[in-house]
Amino acid sequence: MRRRLHDTPVGRLTLVADDTGLVAILWPDDDPRRVPLPSLVDAPDAPLLSDTARQLDAYFGGTLRRFTLPLAPRGTPFQQAVWRALATIPYGETRSYGDIARQIGRPAAVRAVGAANGRNPISVVIPCHRVIGAGGALTGFAGGLAAKRHLLALEGPARLL
Known part of the structure; x- marks a missing residue:
């Protein structure tokens, strides 16, 4: 590699x-x-x-909203399903862990979704930073909460600004 x-x-x-x-x-x-x-x-x-x-x-720089790169993340089938769901979150929008769990057909797997989100190997491109707590709180992020705030501020989700 x-x-x-x-x-x-x-x-x-x-x-x-x-x-x-x-x-x-x-x-x-x-x-x-x-x-x-x-x-x-x-x-x-x-x-x-x-x-x-x-x-x-x-x-x-604010001129790209959608990445066009061939992706090859490595993970379990469950992780892959979560990461595919993350990739569908539009620029400038957020989702909760529960939203993602429901999207992949596993509504009770909110904590497992959180764990898979935390293992997302392709941060920024697979936008795990767009996932927030159910009440709108910023939650853990591999790059740190300051980086998550920066990414969300760059994209401008209305619920967080």
């Missing part, structure tokens, strides 16, 4: 890809157990990593 470090307004992110797609976007202080990966090779000029960096820059 290849990696590239990329500076953003929320910190230096580690972009990771394999031959099939983007595998991970890791936070500066990410716990390596959150998204276990094999050893990585520095490849700052890899085309997919360069495209990811370009799209992230456009997103943080």
